[in-house]
Amino acid sequence: MLTEKTIRSVPKVLLHDHLDGGLRPQTIIELADDLKYKKLPTRDKDALAEWFQIEVNKSGFVKFHKGFEHTSAVLQTKEGLERVAYEMMEDMKSDGVIYVETRFAPSHHINKEMYLEDTVISVLKGLERGKKDFGVGYGLILCGIRHMKNTLEIAELAVNFRRDGVVGFDLTGYESSSPPKKHLEAFQFIKRANFNITIHAGEIFGKESIWQAIQWCGAHRIGHATRLIDDIILNEDGEVVSFGELAQYILDKRIPLEICILSNIHSRVIDKIENHPFSILFKEKFRVTLNTNHRLLNVTTLTREFLTAVNYFHITLDEIEKITINSMKSAFISHSDRLRYIYDVIKPGYKDFLNKFQSFK
Numbered sequence: 001m002l003t004e005k006t007i008r009s010v011p012k013v014l015l016h017d018h019l020d021g022g023l024r025p026q027t028i029i030e031l032a033d034d035l036k037y038k039k040l041p042t043r044d045k046d047a048l049a050e051w052f053q054i055e056v057n058k059s060g061f062v063k064f065h066k067g068f069e070h071t072s073a074v075l076q077t078k079e080g081l082e083r084v085a086y087e088m089m090e091d092m093k094s095d096g097v098i099y100v101e102t103r104f105a106p107s108h109h110i111n112k113e114m115y116l117e118d119t120v121i122s123v124l125k126g127l128e129r130g131k132k133d134f135g136v137g138y139g140l141i142l143c144g145i146r147h148m149k150n151t152l153e154i155a156e157l158a159v160n161f162r163r164d165g166v167v168g169f170d171l172t173g174y175e176s177s178s179p180p181k182k183h184l185e186a187f188q189f190i191k192r193a194n195f196n197i198t199i200h201a202g203e204i205f206g207k208e209s210i211w212q213a214i215q216w217c218g219a220h221r222i223g224h225a226t227r228l229i230d231d232i233i234l235n236e237d238g239e240v241v242s243f244g245e246l247a248q249y250i251l252d253k254r255i256p257l258e259i260c261i262l263s264n265i266h267s268r269v270i271d272k273i274e275n276h277p278f279s280i281l282f283k284e285k286f287r288v289t290l291n292t293n294h295r296l297l298n299v300t301t302l303t304r305e306f307l308t309a310v311n312y313f314h315i316t317l318d319e320i321e322k323i324t325i326n327s328m329k330s331a332f333i334s335h336s337d338r339l340r341y342i343y344d345v346i347k348p349g350y351k352d353f354l355n356k357f358q359s360f361k
Contacts, residue, residue, distance in 0.1 A: 017293065137333075169198075
């Protein structure tokens with residue numbers, strides 16, 4: 001039987017994790033003290049963790065994102081951004097993650113003391129220190145915000161730092177108020193620069209958002225893609241009858257889907273775990289990856305996401321390895337680096353675990 005300890009011990013790859021959604025509660029309190037920020041609901045770390053877990057998650061998508069008011073407010077210094085990036089790498093090591101692509105929105109952290117470039121440099125410093133201390137590989141994705149007008153500037157910023165650890169550009173925010181095609185200038189710049197694109201699409205809005213992200217904006221990966229299920233016809237037993245043109249295209253082109261099961265439950269995008277489309281998408285051979293999205297707000301780790309898939313959808317250790325390899329194949333790093341992780345780290349890691357398990361038996 002697969003346990004939490006078992007899953008934590010095997011190599012894993014995380015592609016969709018927001019830096020400002022994974023702070024440690026004690027760190028939030030200490031950074032708030034440094035900035036004299038007085039709006040935290042409590043200064044007790046356990047009570048603060050509970051607030052994020054209960055209050056933020058009880059009223060759907062909009063209230064769910066109110067938690068970022070606090071995490072963004074305390075991430076307004078170079079030192080704070082570097083610290084949080086470093087601690088994230090330590091948390092990845094503790095969770096058995098061997099490679100992580102974290103993302104953040106520089107626009108949320110600019111002030112009279114920090115320019116956009118300063119935010120990126122600070123995060124990269126923390127990530128690089130973490131890599132040296134914990135041996136976890138990383139890539140940084142810069143997020144443009146849908147309701148802001150500076151997405152081209154963020155796209156240019158991402159490309160400017162491509163040799164320093166930035167691996168891609170993302171568009172995040174409320175889908176219904178600002179579809180991806182409103183930011184074509186940014187995406188066209190990224191494409192002309194031969195750079196990488198992932199877009200939050202089909203999380204709460206329909207399959208049209210996913211279609212726009214791919215066919216208008218050139219997305220190489222899709223964040224969430226929950227509503228892709230709307231383009232798949234099921235019979236009354238929940239079995240696939242046929243695919244719509246978009247779903248078939250995504251399947252055929254092997255476009256990676258950044259699935260975030262527990263986040264979709266907490267934000268009430270999906271009513272209950274059993275109804276999450278992960279099971280159908282995985283069974284039908286879409287290139288699915290499992291991710292955390294916001295570790296603090298979702299009360300999750302990558303181990304817990306896999307454990308959820310084990311408990312509810314009965315995936316096996318071989319399938320966890322398959323999803324991990326899917327994730328590594330889909331990472332925004334060089335082909336040679338992806339192969340090195342797969343053949344030098346992931347496959348040997350699972351083989352070693354099975355050998356130890358057989359010896360124990």
